[in-house]
Amino acid sequence: MFLRAPxxxxxxxxxxxARSFARSxxxxxxxxxxxxxxxxxAFAGEQLPPRSVVIIGQEDPILPWNVAVSxxxxxxxxxxxxxxVITYAEDLDFTRFGGERYKRQLQLHFREKYxxxxxxxxxxxxxxxxxxVLGSRDSIWPGVPVVFGxxxxxxxxxxxxxxxxxxxxxxxxxxxxxSSARAVVPNLQQLVLVGDPFERSAYFGNFAKELPELSKSLxxxxxxxxxxxxxxxxxxxxxxxxxxxxxxINVDGNGFNYFPREALEQVAQVANRPIVIPxxxxxxxxxxxxxxxxxxxIAEDAARLVLRVLxxxxxxxxxxxRGDYIRPIFxxxxxxxxxxxxxxxxEGSEIRYRQPSFWEQYRGLALGGAGIIAVQATLITGLIxxxxxxxxAEAEARRSLAEVAHMxxxxxxxxxxxxxxxxxxxxxxxxxxxxxxxxxxxxxxxLDLAVIKEVLADIRHSDQRAADIITHMRxxxxxxxxxxxEIDLNDVIRRVxxxxxxxxxxxxxxxxxxxxxxxxxxxxxxxxxxxxxxNLALNGMxxxxxxxxxxxxxxxxxxxxxxxxxxxxxxxxxSGLAADTLKRVFEPxxxxxxxxxxxxxxxxxxxxxxQGGTISAENRPGGGATFRFIxxxxxxxxxxQADADVHQMAPARTVARAPAAAAS
Amino acid sequence: MxxxxxxxxxxxxxxxxxxxxxxxxxxxxxxxxxxxxxxxLLAELAAGEPGCILLDVRMxxxxxxxxxxxxxxxxxxxxxxxxxxxxxxxxxxxxxxxxAEDFLTKPVAREKLxxxxxxxxxxxxQQRAHDGELEALRARVSRxxxxxxxxxxxxxxxxxxxxxxxxLGTAERTVxxxxxxxxxxxxxxxxxxxxxxxxxxxxxxxxx
Numbered sequence: 035m036f037l038r039a040p041x042x043x044x045x046x047x048x049x050x051x052a053r054s055f056a057r058s059x060x061x062x063x064x065x066x067x068x069x070x071x072x073x074x075x076a077f078a079g080e081q082l083p084p085r086s087v088v089i090i091g092q093e094d095p096i097l098p099w100n101v102a103v104s105x106x107x108x109x110x111x112x113x114x115x116x117x118x119v120i121t122y123a124e125d126l127d128f129t130r131f132g133g134e135r136y137k138r139q140l141q142l143h144f145r146e147k148y149x150x151x152x153x154x155x156x157x158x159x160x161x162x163x164x165x166x167v168l169g170s171r172d173s174i175w176p177g178v179p180v181v182f183g184x185x186x187x188x189x190x191x192x193x194x195x196x197x198x199x200x201x202x203x204x205x206x207x208x209x210x211x212x213s214s215a216r217a218v219v220p221n222l223q224q225l226v227l228v229g230d231p232f233e234r235s236a237y238f239g240n241f242a243k244e245l246p247e248l249s250k251s252l253x254x255x256x257x258x259x260x261x262x263x264x265x266x267x268x269x270x271x272x273x274x275x276x277x278x279x280x281x282x283i284n285v286d287g288n289g290f291n292y293f294p295r296e297a298l299e300q301v302a303q304v305a306n307r308p309i310v311i312p313x314x315x316x317x318x319x320x321x322x323x324x325x326x327x328x329x330x331x332i333a334e335d336a337a338r339l340v341l342r343v344l345x346x347x348x349x350x351x352x353x354x355x356r357g358d359y360i361r362p363i364f365x366x367x368x369x370x371x372x373x374x375x376x377x378x379x380x381e382g383s384e385i386r387y388r389q390p391s392f393w394e395q396y397r398g399l400a401l402g403g404a405g406i407i408a409v410q411a412t413l414i415t416g417l418i419x420x421x422x423x424x425x426x427a428e429a430e431a432r433r434s435l436a437e438v439a440h441m442x443x444x445x446x447x448x449x450x451x452x453x454x455x456x457x458x459x460x461x462x463x464x465x466x467x468x469x470x471x472x473x474x475x476x477x478x479x480x481l482d483l484a485v486i487k488e489v490l491a492d493i494r495h496s497d498q499r500a501a502d503i504i505t506h507m508r509x510x511x512x513x514x515x516x517x518x519x520e521i522d523l524n525d526v527i528r529r530v531x532x533x534x535x536x537x538x539x540x541x542x543x544x545x546x547x548x549x550x551x552x553x554x555x556x557x558x559x560x561x562x563x564x565x566x567x568x569n570l571a572l573n574g575m576x577x578x579x580x581x582x583x584x585x586x587x588x589x590x591x592x593x594x595x596x597x598x599x600x601x602x603x604x605x606x607x608x609s610g611l612a613a614d615t616l617k618r619v620f621e622p623x624x625x626x627x628x629x630x631x632x633x634x635x636x637x638x639x640x641x642x643x644x645q646g647g648t649i650s651a652e653n654r655p656g657g658g659a660t661f662r663f664i665x666x667x668x669x670x671x672x673x674x675q676a677d678a679d680v681h682q683m684a685p686a687r688t689v690a691r692a693p694a695a696a697a698s
Numbered sequence: 699m700x701x702x703x704x705x706x707x708x709x710x711x712x713x714x715x716x717x718x719x720x721x722x723x724x725x726x727x728x729x730x731x732x733x734x735x736x737x738x739l740l741a742e743l744a745a746g747e748p749g750c751i752l753l754d755v756r757m758x759x760x761x762x763x764x765x766x767x768x769x770x771x772x773x774x775x776x777x778x779x780x781x782x783x784x785x786x787x788x789x790x791x792x793x794x795x796x797x798a799e800d801f802l803t804k805p806v807a808r809e810k811l812x813x814x815x816x817x818x819x820x821x822x823x824q825q826r827a828h829d830g831e832l833e834a835l836r837a838r839v840s841r842x843x844x845x846x847x848x849x850x851x852x853x854x855x856x857x858x859x860x861x862x863x864x865x866l867g868t869a870e871r872t873v874x875x876x877x878x879x880x881x882x883x884x885x886x887x888x889x890x891x892x893x894x895x896x897x898x899x900x901x902x903x904x905x906x
Contacts, residue, residue: 455783455784456756456782456783456784457783458783459783459784459803459804459805460712460714460715460783460804461714461715462804462805463715463718463719463781463783463804463805463806464712464714464715464717464718464719464805465718465805466718466805466806466807467715467718467719467721467722467805467806467808467811468717468718468721468722470722470725470807470808471718471721471722471724471725471808472721474722474725474726474808475721475725478725489718489721492714492717492718495714496714496718499714539758540756540758542758542759
């Protein structure tokens with residue numbers, strides 16, 4: 035900031051007002067200063083205004099607003115301790131004292147009080163204080179620059195400011211209180227005005243002028259100037275969509291003095307609607323908040339202007355301006371009390387007295403703790419879920435395979451049911467007839483015991499035969515998802531062939547088995563493997579529907595695929611597989627049969643793959659198809675059966691296979 | 699004609715069952731012949747032999763119903779009793795329609811089996827007796843002269859001698875003589891008996 039020497043005239047006037055100097059040094063000093071404009075810095079102190087300021091407030095000095103303003107002003111003036119500013123405070127208490135006589139007494143009092151005090155600037159807060167200063171300056175502090183704060187814009191506008199006066203205006207608007215009330219009460223229909231009458235109010239005089247326009251869109255109930263008891267009674271019975279706008283009650287309708295903030299508290303205690311307020315100093319005393327004027331920036335701005343003046347700037351070069359002192363501030367407790375949605379408040383609203391939640395108080399700690407717990411919990415949950423999901427999925431897969439496999443076995447049995455029933459009724463019929471024949475034979479004389487014995491032996495054989503059929507069928511029909519056991523692949527084939535033979539015979543199909551003479555041990559579920567073979571065999575039998583009678587041959591072979599695998603092939607002399615069928619034959623629901631559902635082969639594949647094997651299909655060179663599955667063999671597969679010829683055992687490939695009788 | 703005892707022909711591919719049925723029937727006093735397939739029966743069945751057939755439905759080669767068809771085509775009218783391990787209604791209906799005597803399911807109780815066999819044999823015997831009577835009747839009718847045949851046909855339709863004479867263009871007296879001859883040759887004691895004979899021979903006896 036650059037300095038300018040004040041004009042000689044000003045200088046002279048100032049010195050004239052400072053009578054202690056005038057009497058002693060007189061014009062000589064002034065002349066010296068005037069001649070040597072570029073005086074050495076030793077004289078600079080005299081050239082600039084004295085660093086002393088009279089701060090004048092218009093009200094009771096202990097009002098919170100005034101306390102804030104005067105405190106902040108002094109602090110701001112003395113931001114640079116090296117260049118101290120002496121401050122004097124005068125509070126005029128115009129709200130309680132007034133009239134021309136009081137003002138004259140004050141003028142006399144100040145003139146005497148400051149007669150020998152050099153004053154560099156007057157700092158006036160509030161319109162009444164400014165008015166008093168402007169009316170008294172010439173008699174008390176002639177020519178001393180005046181800086182004002184907290185004066186309404188239109189108050190300044192209607193006052194013709196003399197030279198050497200500048201400041202910052204503030205705009206208290208009823209409109210702001212209306213918008214605050216609307217924010218607090220959605221669908222606001224009534225705004226109740228509580229405070230001193232506007233015409234007597236130092237800061238809110240312009241509210242009266244705003245009223246007519248605002249009344250067009252809102253119903254105003256004016257309780258200003260009423261006796262306090264009336265106000266209290268009325269604010270306790272307001273309709274739901276009303277709010278109260280409290281300005282300040284210094285003196286009520288009965289002439290009683292009030293401390294405005296305490297009056298607010300008392301109103302708030304009985305009010306049944308929220309109260310919007312115009313000043314920050316009211317926050318925390320029962321008002322919900324609103325667009326409030328801030329005493330601190332008001333004081334800071336004004337004090338900074340004073341500093342510039344003290345540093346030599348002319349008030350004329352510091353134009354008056356409106357300060358930005360209105361902020362949306364609300365009391366959290368009141369917002370809660372009235373159920374105000376924070377989202378409705380003006381943008382950038384400050385919420386005070388928010389009771390910190392546990393979260394806000396111990397945020398860091400909670401966050402850390404929760405974080406650790408969350409991470410742990412997530413991990414644990416994840417692991418548990420994963421485990422559950424996996425075991426569930428496994429169980430599910432096992433169960434559904436078992437279900438489908440069982441269904442498929444039942445379907446297989448159903449396909450064979452006619453022949454199985456026939457097959458079963460043969461021995462049953464033989465038993466019954468033999469028994470009846472025996473009864474008759476026993477009545478004969480002489481008894482032919484040899485024949486009777488023969489009959490009884492036949493009964494036993496037939497019974498065994500029936501039992502075998504039932505056992506095989508029951509094995510297949512049982513819901514068998516037992517753990518895999520070590521079994522001989524050849525046994526599997528034998529069982530299936532027994533089941534199949536009657537059906538094959540009926541269809542004129544000859545079934546041949548070429549079984550490896552060794553025991554082909556695999557670890558598998560026997561019933562599932564029987565099912566695979568049964569499916570492959572039924573499939574082959576079905577494929578031979580159109581084959582001429584003598585040519586229908588189903589051949590099942592077992593053997594070693596390599597050193598560690600055993601294989602089973604099921605070949606037919608049917609129509610063979612088309613190229614695209616060959617590719618898709620193991621897909622679920624793929625079927626070339628008119629009434630097939632296409633699950634048999636896909637189940638076969640599933641079962642084989644679950645046992646760690648593979649299954650494939652190919653066409654035979656001579657016509658028909660061969661299905662082959664390979665399973666890992668158990669070590670014991672190389673152990674010869676007790677009756678096997680040791681020479682036949684050596685290399686798996688060269689084992690001679692005895693073709694089973696292919697007769698029908 | 700023949701005094702040969704009736705034979706129950708058992709056709710079943712299942713040897714133990716075949717044997718059991720043979721035993722029970724033999725013990726019940728029947729003469730039994732065993733065949734393990736339909737083809738064997740066709741090859742070995744003696745023509746005109748009295749008896750019946752106990753026939754399995756499902757067999758490799760020719761099935762029971764196929765054999766039934768074949769025998770019908772050959773004019774063999776041996777009554778057939780089907781025996782099946784697993785029969786269904788359509789199959790049995792078809793077999794009965796095709797003239798089967800009975801349709802039994804295995805296992806079959808002796809009582810039931812014997813009753814069916816009895817019925818089948820009775821039917822066979824009746825058929826044979828009927829066939830024998832008809833044979834004799836035909837022999838008698840074959841002795842009629844052509845003119846007598848014409849008179850016979852008109853008499854059994856209920857024509858009066860006068861009407862017959864008009865239709866044949868002869869004298870009523872001549873017709874009367876032919877009629878007398880017909881009665882004698884057919885060994886009929888009355889007109890009613892003559893009409894019954896004509897019915898059995900399939901001659902239309904309906905009145906106009």
